Amino acid sequence: MAKNISRRKFFGGAVAGGLAAATPSTIVAQTPAPRRVGLPDVWGQDFLYQWSPPENVKRDLTPGPGVIRLSNSQDITNKEGTDYDAMFKGMRAAGWTACEAASAAWLSRKLPDSEVSEIKAQLKAHDVVFYNIHCAGNIIAPDPQGQQWQRHIIDAVHAAEQMDLRMILTHTGSMYPNRNTAHPLNWSRQAWERSVNALKNICKSTAGSKIKVAIEPVNTEAINNPWAMKRLREDVGDERIMCGLDITNMVYAGTAFRMSELLNTTFELLEGMIAYIHAKDYVWDGMLPGLDWAMNGTGNMDYELFLAHISRIKDPIMYVEFLSTPEEYQQAQRNIRAIASKIGVKIHGTQA
Amino acid sequence: MKMQLAILGMMLLPTVALAAPDFAGSWLRDNAKSDPAPNTMYWMTRGATTMGGGRGNAQVILNIQQDAKALQVDDAQSAPRNYILDGKPHSRPTDTGIQKAEVTANLQTDALIIETTQPFGGMPGNATLTVKEVWSLSPDGKTLTVTATRDLPARQQTYKQVYIRTQPASAVLCSAGCVPAPK
Numbered sequence: 266m267a268k269n270i271s272r273r274k275f276f277g278g279a280v281a282g283g284l285a286a287a288t289p290s291t292i293v294a295q296t297p298a299p300r301r302v303g304l305p306d307v308w309g310q311d312f313l314y315q316w317s318p319p320e321n322v323k324r325d326l327t328p329g330p331g332v333i334r335l336s337n338s339q340d341i342t343n344k345e346g347t348d349y350d351a352m353f354k355g356m357r358a359a360g361w362t363a364c365e366a367a368s369a370a371w372l373s374r375k376l377p378d379s380e381v382s383e384i385k386a387q388l389k390a391h392d393v394v395f396y397n398i399h400c401a402g403n404i405i406a407p408d409p410q411g412q413q414w415q416r417h418i419i420d421a422v423h424a425a426e427q428m429d430l431r432m433i434l435t436h437t438g439s440m441y442p443n444r445n446t447a448h449p450l451n452w453s454r455q456a457w458e459r460s461v462n463a464l465k466n467i468c469k470s471t472a473g474s475k476i477k478v479a480i481e482p483v484n485t486e487a488i489n490n491p492w493a494m495k496r497l498r499e500d501v502g503d504e505r506i507m508c509g510l511d512i513t514n515m516v517y518a519g520t521a522f523r524m525s526e527l528l529n530t531t532f533e534l535l536e537g538m539i540a541y542i543h544a545k546d547y548v549w550d551g552m553l554p555g556l557d558w559a560m561n562g563t564g565n566m567d568y569e570l571f572l573a574h575i576s577r578i579k580d581p582i583m584y585v586e587f588l589s590t591p592e593e594y595q596q597a598q599r600n601i602r603a604i605a606s607k608i609g610v611k612i613h614g615t616q617a
Numbered sequence: 618m619k620m621q622l623a624i625l626g627m628m629l630l631p632t633v634a635l636a637a638p639d640f641a642g643s644w645l646r647d648n649a650k651s652d653p654a655p656n657t658m659y660w661m662t663r664g665a666t667t668m669g670g671g672r673g674n675a676q677v678i679l680n681i682q683q684d685a686k687a688l689q690v691d692d693a694q695s696a697p698r699n700y701i702l703d704g705k706p707h708s709r710p711t712d713t714g715i716q717k718a719e720v721t722a723n724l725q726t727d728a729l730i731i732e733t734t735q736p737f738g739g740m741p742g743n744a745t746l747t748v749k750e751v752w753s754l755s756p757d758g759k760t761l762t763v764t765a766t767r768d769l770p771a772r773q774q775t776y777k778q779v780y781i782r783t784q785p786a787s788a789v790l791c792s793a794g795c796v797p798a799p800k
Contacts, residue, residue, distance in 0.1 A: 318715070324741065525741055548659045548738065559738075560660040560771060567742035588662050596771035600744045603770030607745070 302492040303519065304526050316518060322525045324570050329577030332611040334394055335544075335601065336363035337594050338586035341395065343374055349384050353391035360598050360616030363582045365397035368421045368433070372398075381427060392614075396431045396582055397479075397541065398424060403438035404463040405456060410442055415463055415470075422471045422478070432477035432540045434509040437463070437488045437497070447485040456487045461500045468503040479509035479540040490515055491531040498538060508535050511543035513566065518554035521547075525567040532574040541582040542575050544601065558587050562600035569608050572601070576610040637724050638754045639683060644761050644780035646677035652776035657767070658738065679761075679780060688722065688729070700731060711739030728753040737769060744770055758782065 307319045341352060341364045356364060376384075388395050398421045402414035421433045437460035440448035450456055467478060480497065482488045488497050491508075498506040512524070512531060520527045532539070546564035547556045562568045575581045585597050598616050605612050680691045690698045700722035701707055711718050718735035729752035736743035747768040754761055761780040766773065 322741075522740075548661070550659055550661070550665075557659075557665040558662050560662055562742075562744035562771070563660040563737040563769070564743075565738070565740050567740070568744065569742035571742065589664060593662060600769065600771045604742070604744050 302490055304523055304530065314519060316522060318523045318526065323529065324525055324567065326569055326573045326608045328573055328609045328611070329575075331576045331578055331581040332613050333572070333575055333581045333583050333605070334363040334613045335361055335598060336365055336396075336582055336584045337361055338584070338588075339591075339594070341366050343371055343376060343380075343384075345374065349387040350390070353387050353393045356393055357391050357614060358617060359595070360602075360614055362392065362614040363394040363396055363584075365395070365399050365434075365584065368398050368400040368402075368417065372417070372420055372424055376427070385429065394582065395428060398430065398433045400433055400435040402435065403442065403444035404435065404467070405438040405440065405459040406442045406444070407440070411438075411459075411463065414438070415466055418467050418478070419470045422467070422474055422476045425476045426474060430476065432479045432507065432509075434479045434481060434540075436481050436483055437486050439486060445485065451485065451487055452489075457500075460487050461497065464497070464501045464503075464506060468501060468505060474505070476505070477507040477540050478503075478505050479507040481509040481511050481514065481543075483511070483514040484517060491534040495534055495538070507538050507540035509541060509543070510535065510539050511545060512571070513543070513545040513547045513556075513558070516547060516556060516565075518549070521549045521554070521556060521565055524565055525570050528567055528570050528574055532577075539578055541584060542578075544583045544585045544597070545587055560588075560593070560600065561585065561597040562604050568601070568604045572605050572610045573608060576605075637726055638729065638752070639758070640681045640688065640729065640752060640754070640761060641683040641785070642681060642782050643784040644679040644681065645783050646679075647760075647779040647781050650779040652778070654778065655767070655774060655776060660737070678783075688724075702729070711735050713739035715739070716741060716743075 304315065305319075307315050307317060341356075343366070353364075356362070384395070400418055400421050402417050403410065404414045404418060405411055406414060418433065418435055421435075425431075425433050436444055438444040439446055440450050440456055440459075448456075464478065464480075471478075480488055480494065482490060482494050488494055494508050498504075510531070512527065515527070515531075516524070544561055546559045546561045546566040546568065548559045548564040549556050551557075558564075575583060583601070585594060585601070588594050588597055595616070602612050602616060677692060677694070682689045686702055688700045688702060690700075696712065700720065702722050702724040704721060704723040706719045706721045708717050708719055710716070716736045716739045718733055718739075721730075721732045723730045723732075729750075731748075731750040731752070733746075733748045733750075735746055737746040748765060749768075750763055750765045752761065752763050759782045761782065763778045763780070764775065765778070766775045
């Protein structure tokens with residue numbers, strides 16, 4: 266008797282049953298269906314978006330051996346006449362033990378060797394780690410801007426070498442000149458290939474350098490999830506391509522309330538390729554799927570699990586950003602330190 | 618003498634118990650005398666505003682039912698809140714339904730103290746928030762003042778809400794089997 270069966274059930278059943286008969290149908294069935302990236306289904310996937318978390322999500326809060334250094338977006342400066350002793354002393358006093366520079370300002374002035382030595386000496390004296398040049402720009406912008414920004418990244422790599430940093434950070438960008446504006450074709454094959462080729466060019470032009478080229482996955486760009494980040498590195502074919510992980514930049518309605526799972530998946534997929542981490546938190550607070558940044562530890566981010574994962578990374582650095590006032594930075598740090606303490610994760614230094 | 622004092626003490630005990638404040642009734646928030654209610658749901662940054670949370674100057678009416686063992690608070694904007702007045706911690710789901718809050722309500726002779734400990738937004742991994750509310754009545758019983766202190770590692774906030782009684786108890790809460798209140 267003929268029986269109606271859906272394609273999905275048929276293919277699923279065929280794969281599960283390991284059918285091997287050489288009929289045309291089963292040949293198709295043996296070919297794994299393309300897997301869509303994303304979190305697993307929870308319930309009602311044939312009529313509901315999978316936006317609520319499943320019960321009993323695994324939350325392994327076992328701390329790792331890493332002692333997290335906190336950094337913030339009150340970037341260091343290399344303005345002429347800077348008192349580096351006072352600058353790093355102030356950072357330490359406020360509980361910050363790492364720092365990064367903004368590329369446009371940092372590259373705008375060529376530092377004499379004596380000043381480079383002075384900066385390095387003061388960093389060591391105050392036990393502050395200068396680790397990154399945070400790059401502006403858009404390496405896949407329409408040319409000639411795209412090429413100009415690639416040149417900017419290459420210059421940043423050389424500047425990072427001069428200061429013995431571990432990395433530079435950039436985005437892959439947007440097909441519009443402004444990388445923060447989502448272009449409708451940012452997820453097209455064209456944008457992907459443009460991203461890969463831009464990074465290949467940067468890596469080729471800096472061949473031999475040990476500076477990591479960290480890419481920050483962002484919703485508005487082609488690299489907007491951990492799967493894409495991993496694939497990008499494979500396609501560029503250079504181990505210096507790393508992830509500057511800002512989880513909140515990858516959150517959309519489908520993951521807004523499933524952060525524990527997104528954290529587990531991301532840290533598992535990107536193991537060994539996370540250069541450092543941004544510390545932001547967020548809430549979904551509007552009728553449209555509009556997410557807004559919230560004080561660290563008060564929003565949808567599973568901050569306990571987040572810190573536990575970070576502590577398992579070698580020499581972890583966490584960057585606190587997108588706050589408005591010095592007071593907010595101190596408040597964020599207090600929350601982060603309290604949550605870390607609760608689960609036994611160690612944070613370097615102390616906060617006054 | 619000691620025996621007399623003991624007897625006197627025993628005689629006073631019911632009086633003390635009876636003197637516990639009775640919050641039952643309907644209460645209208647006096648916006649002029651109240652602090653602006655903070656957004657207890659979200660702590661936004663970067664100057665973002667939100668449609669949830671703070672109530673601004675909206676009219677807020679509390680309907681409270683109370684008996685010797687329990688207190689229930691209803692208002693239009695929140696889920697009903699039920700408190701067991703035994704001074705012991707009780708676990709209940711947060712508003713998100715996916716985390717737990719621990720609530721202790723202690724009815725004293727001059728005030729009701731409610732302490733709640735929970736993840737800030739009711740989401741996994743949030744910083745721990747402790748809220749202490751002190752409920753007290755004016756001597757004539759017509760004004761209710763609720764002073765709340767919200768403690769998060771990042772900051773402490775204290776704010777006061779003042780309510781004017783608009784109606785006496787509209788119904789009796791029967792936490793231990795219903796005994797109609799005397800008219």
